[in-house]
Amino acid sequence: MSTITLRIELHKPTLAKQVMYQKMTEMNTEFANWLLLHPPINQATSKIFKEFSNENFPSAVVNQTIREVKSQKKNQNARTFRKIWCCFNNQxxxxxxxxxxxxxxxxxLEKRVGVPVVAKSFQVAWLNKIINGTVKQGAGKLYQKKKKWYFAIPITWNVESTQDEKIMGIDLGLRYLAVASIGTKSIFFKGSHVASxxxxxxxxxxxxxxxxxxxAIKKSQDKESRWMKDQNHKISRQIVNHAISNGVGVIRMEDLTDIRNTAKSKKTDPGRNLHSWSFYQLKEFIQYKAEMVGIRFELVNPEYTSQTCKNGHQAKANRNGLKFRCKECGHTCHADLNGAINVGKAISGLAT
Structure with a gap:
């Protein structure tokens, strides 16, 4: 099963509707905070709202808020919720x-309303799938961001590989942000322009x-973050397109869990600081785009993938910068490409 979340903008809601959405959010937050202090929360139903307020409020939202408060109460360290947006289930x-x-x-608060949305080109296909029932729609959240109102709607679907079981391995780094290998075919993404x-x-x-x-510093940080996100979208799209055109059935990447503890980078160079590049975001983009087209995604243990030759000989001395030369058999290769090949082979096993 795979899940992504569609974030759909409401198309120019009237001022009256915006005021109503804001009032619903405030009322829902107050209700959630009241629930935190209400003893029988585990037995609460939508009828409990009458004990909180005599105002009219959608029971659909009440039920979703009760579920959320129940799930968060055990881990809720603060005494109050700052904001609880209104959620609506698929019914x-x-x-x-x-x-x-x-x-x-x-x-x-008044009645059921139908609101037009701004459907972007890539969202149209998913909206059609929701309508025809080929994907499962989760609980949608009505929220506001930068004076605009949106619905965040999670959708889930079954992933079935429809392609041959060719495997693509992907190695991540600094000089080359990503190197993808499919047998003898490869694609490189240089990191020099990114570093600059x-x-x-x-x-x-x-x-x-x-x-x-x-x-101004905050604006610059936000701008860089958006730029990094755009770069990761472009890289992930090219990688998945390359996989599709070559009949790949499985994409394998390094498990990034300990990348901050194991990776070495020039801390004084902000352009080549591995710890500050969003590789996790890149991994997420590649994964969901792959699964959307039926390509299975797997994580691989990264140990020794950059030091191991195709003949199985493993030694730290095999790699020198971007050059790989096996001390045993003399095999030479681009070091990052060699890493991508070994990731594809999962020489250290799949991550669990």
Whole structure:
């Protein structure tokens, strides 16, 4: 089973609707905080809302909030929730298509309303799958971000590999952010332009820091974060497209759990600091894009993948920078490509 979340913007809701959404959020947050202190929370049903307030409130939201509070109460260290957005299960949140437009309908304080949404090109296919029932729709969350209102809707579907079991291995690094290998075919993603751009961001923030312009620093950080996300989207899309065109059935990547503890990088160089590049995000993008097209995704233990020759000889001296030369048989290869090949073979086993 695979899951992604569609974040769909509501199309220009009226001021009255925005005020109502905000009121629903405030009321829901107050109700959730009241539930935290309510003794019989484990037996609570939607009827308990009458003990909290006489105002009209959708029972669909009440039930979802009770479930959320129940699940979070054990791990809730704070005495109150800062904000609990209204959630609607798949029985109360309906996605429909009217002519060329898509709408979401859900119960509110007044009545059930249907609101048009801004459906981006890549979201249209998923909305159609929700409508025809080929994917499972989860509980949607109504939330606000930067003065705009959205619905976050998780969708789940079964992943069945429809391609031959060719395997792609992917090695991650700094000089080359990613190297993907399929047998004798490979694709490289250089990190030099990325390092250069990140140095410029870091240099600008140093100057802003000297001028004590904190707000400008925050904007620069946000801009760099968006840029990094865009880079990861482009890399992951090219990798998955390369896999599709070569009939790959499985993509394997290194397990990144301990990458911050084991990887070495030049800490003084912001452009080549492995710890600050979002490799985990890149992994997430590759995984969900692969699974969307029926390619299985697996994580591999990274031990010795960069030091092992194709003949099985493993030695730290085999690798020198980007050069790999086996001390036993003399086999030579690009070091990152050799790592990608070994990741594909899962020489250290699959991560558990």
């Amino acid at each position: 109360n949140l309906k996605i429909e298509k009217n002519c060329a437009f898509y709408t979401v309908s859900f119960p509110t 751009s990140r140095r410029r961001y870091a240099s600008r923030r140093r100057k802003l820091g000297q001028a004590k312009k904190r707000q």
